[in-house]
Amino acid sequence: MTDRVVNLQQKARILSQIRAFFSERGVLEADVPCLDTHAVTDPYLTNFECDWQGRKLYLQTSPEYALKRLLSEGFGDCYYLGKAFRNEASSPQHSPEFLMLEWYRVGITPALLMVEIAELLNCILGVDKTTSISYADAFEQYANIDIWQAEHEQLIAAFPGEPYFDLAAESRTDLIQMLFSILVEPHLGQEIPCFVYDFPLEQAALAKANYDGRTAQRFELYYKGFELANGYGELTDPTEQSNRFQSDIEKRSRLGLPQVAPDNRLLAALEDGLPQCSGVALGVDRLCMLALGLRHIDLVQYN
Amino acid sequence: MANFSTNEFKAGLKVMIDDEPCNILENEYVKPGKGQAFNRVKIRKLISGKVLEKTFKSGDSVPGADVLDTELSYLYNDGEFYHFMNNETFEQVAADAKAVGDNAKWLVENTDCTITLFNGTPIVVTPPNFVELEITETDPGLKGDTAGTGGKPATLATGAVVRVPLFVQTGEIIKVDTRSGEYVSRAGK
Numbered sequence: 001m002t003d004r005v006v007n008l009q010q011k012a013r014i015l016s017q018i019r020a021f022f023s024e025r026g027v028l029e030a031d032v033p034c035l036d037t038h039a040v041t042d043p044y045l046t047n048f049e050c051d052w053q054g055r056k057l058y059l060q061t062s063p064e065y066a067l068k069r070l071l072s073e074g075f076g077d078c079y080y081l082g083k084a085f086r087n088e089a090s091s092p093q094h095s096p097e098f099l100m101l102e103w104y105r106v107g108i109t110p111a112l113l114m115v116e117i118a119e120l121l122n123c124i125l126g127v128d129k130t131t132s133i134s135y136a137d138a139f140e141q142y143a144n145i146d147i148w149q150a151e152h153e154q155l156i157a158a159f160p161g162e163p164y165f166d167l168a169a170e171s172r173t174d175l176i177q178m179l180f181s182i183l184v185e186p187h188l189g190q191e192i193p194c195f196v197y198d199f200p201l202e203q204a205a206l207a208k209a210n211y212d213g214r215t216a217q218r219f220e221l222y223y224k225g226f227e228l229a230n231g232y233g234e235l236t237d238p239t240e241q242s243n244r245f246q247s248d249i250e251k252r253s254r255l256g257l258p259q260v261a262p263d264n265r266l267l268a269a270l271e272d273g274l275p276q277c278s279g280v281a282l283g284v285d286r287l288c289m290l291a292l293g294l295r296h297i298d299l300v301q302y303n
Numbered sequence: 304m305a306n307f308s309t310n311e312f313k314a315g316l317k318v319m320i321d322d323e324p325c326n327i328l329e330n331e332y333v334k335p336g337k338g339q340a341f342n343r344v345k346i347r348k349l350i351s352g353k354v355l356e357k358t359f360k361s362g363d364s365v366p367g368a369d370v371l372d373t374e375l376s377y378l379y380n381d382g383e384f385y386h387f388m389n390n391e392t393f394e395q396v397a398a399d400a401k402a403v404g405d406n407a408k409w410l411v412e413n414t415d416c417t418i419t420l421f422n423g424t425p426i427v428v429t430p431p432n433f434v435e436l437e438i439t440e441t442d443p444g445l446k447g448d449t450a451g452t453g454g455k456p457a458t459l460a461t462g463a464v465v466r467v468p469l470f471v472q473t474g475e476i477i478k479v480d481t482r483s484g485e486y487v488s489r490a491g492k
Contacts, residue, residue: 044338088340089310089361091332161343161356164320164363177338178358205337220336230336 007300011288014124015081018101018284021123022079025116027103030078032066034059034085038263041248042205043255046087048096059085062281063102064206065266068234071104071277072269079103081284092296093226099284106277110217110233113278114195117221117229120282121193125291127223132195133188135180135215143183147176147200148214155179173202189222196220206244207232221282224290231280238270308364309342317349317370320357324349324368324421332361349419350426352404371420377410385410385428387418398425406430408463409481430481435490436460437476441467454486 019029039047039058047058060066063080070078084100105113118130139147145158155175156167160182167175188194197219201209204216217233235241245262252259288300307318312330319325325346334340340361347354349370375387375396384397385407396418402425403410409430410416419427441457457467457477465479467486476490 042337044340088334089332091334094332094334159358161358163358164365165358165360174339177335178341181333181335181338181341182343182358203337227336 004299004302007288007292007294008302010292011300014288014291015284017124018081018120021120022103025077027077027079027105028075030063030067030070030075030080032063032070032080034083036060036066038065038265039260041245041252041260041262043248043251043257048085048087061086062100064279064281065263067102067104067279068274069265069269071106072272072274077103077105090297092298093286095285095297095301098297098301100281101284101287102279102281104234104277104279106275108278110197110219110231110278113231113280114197114219117195117231117280117282118193121223124287127193130193130195130221131189132197132219134198135196135200136198138184138188138196139176139180142187143179145179158183173200176200177203185222185227186225190224193221193223193228196222204235204244205230205232206235206241208235208237209240217278226283226286226290228286228290229280229282231278234274234277234279236270236274236276238267241270242267304367304369306364306366309344309359309361312342312344312359317368318346319366319368320346320348323351324370324426326370328354334361349421352427369422370426373418373420374415375418376413376415378412380407380410387416387425387428390415396420396425398428402426403428406481408459408461409434409479410461411436432480432482433478433487434481435476435478436463438467438471438473441471441473443472457486 035050035057037057040061045061047061050057050059062084067078067080080102082100083097085097087096088094090096122128136147139145143158145154152172158179159167188196198210198215199218201214201216204218207216207218209216219231220227221229242262249259285297285300289295289297294300307316312327314328316327317324318327325348327344327346329345331343333343342359342361344357344359345354346357376390378386378388384399385403386395386397388395398418406428411434414431414434416431417429418425436459438457439460442455454466454468456464457471458464465484465486467477471477471489478487478490479485480487
């Protein structure tokens with residue numbers, strides 16, 4: 001038996017533990033499609049396109065839209081544990097097909113969801129502590145940059161190495177995101193899992209805006225060099241959701257990326273009423289790599 | 304020459320960056336869950352030897368560099384150029400002092416070196432990892448001393464100066480590691 005087969009047996013045990021974790025809490029497993037009629041508007045995600053009898057279908061980059069539609073129909077607390085697909089380069093931490101755990105809790109805040117995530121980490125990895133820091137504080141602490149005040153020039157000057165593209169032409173948000181990955185992320189969660197919360201509103205994705213008018217209820221979890229989970233206090237306002245789709249579409253157009261139509265079924269679901277909820281997506285292959293002390297995703301995937 | 308996208312970057316790939324042939328040393332793909340994917344790439348500029356880090360947007364591409372490593376035997380230096388020969392085709396190549404650089408002191412006649420050609424012109428000359436050279440001058444030193452006690456400088460036939468153990472004498476042939484410039488042993492051992 002190869003090491004990989006042993007790893008896959010361990011992975012199977014972790015999947016059972018995850019299902020038991022949610023079963024104990026009365027959270028139901030939701031069976032939603034991997035293959036669906038819409039693609040994502042997010043400019044930095046790419047769906048695999050499939051042809052079905054002359055019709056275009058897309059392998060889903062996450063079960064988010066389907067789960068929200070299900071929630072709007074009254075399904076209640078739910079999780080998805082299954083495949084997600086992203087048409088992008090592979091690396092030791094990335095595979096175009098990967099296992100995603102995504103769950104939603106109705107009527108709770110992101111802070112409470114973070115507590116539940118910490119309990120899951122304790123259950124799978126045996127770590128009983130987590131820390132947290134706001135996005136802006138993390139930037140201040142590790143890169144010495146005040147993201148609310150910093151001028152474009154200061155962001156460019158902070159960029160290490162020599163860029164092969166014109167930094168000046170990059171948007172402020174893109175610069176901040178790249179600097180976060182390069183300067184801040186390597187410091188986060190090296191010992192204890194670290195939640196970063198209150199992302200800038202420009203990086204809200206599908207998170208609800210905070211009352212401060214500049215941050216959103218989005219958080220990420222980092223542990224030992226892995227970006228492990230991404231969560232939101234979910235946006236429930238259909239008008240705002242429609243605006244976010246529109247701004248994604250405009251950005252795609254600026255970047256010369258293929259156009260993607262907004263998913264009207266999600267908008268209709270929000271119109272019908274998505275309950276106030278928080279949700280998070282977690283990379284299960286990465287969780288297994290952490291549990292088994294492995295540094296390459298190939299070691300926990302069968303191919 | 305074909306173009307290579309960041310997805311194809313891997314250690315050893317030779318590409319043109321800033322109009323200079325470069326060797327890719329490391330390629331790290333960075334993809335935040337939300338946000339622009341990019342690659343942090345460590346490269347060595349082949350002519351200047353400078354190592355630096357470049358950041359590429361994922362999917363960007365650069366032209367490949369027409370760079371070729373060949374094994375050629377060192378013949379002689381005419382005062383300006385260092386001449387090498389392909390032992391099978393007898394074709395000769397002349398490398399200038401810039402391409403040879405500090406490695407001139409490790410060139411031993413009839414020894415195979417790696418010559419890196421860029422568009423057919425030598426840009427880097429790499430001697431074998433180990434060469435054997437005669438000591439032309441060193442202090443007699445103390446009798447009965449053993450290796451590992453500091454040693455003494457010795458001048459070799461090519462002009463290179465290396466530290467050798469005290470027991471090694473003028474006229475002996477020694478083996479030297481050209482990468483570190485350190486004495487390894489007496490030759491033939």
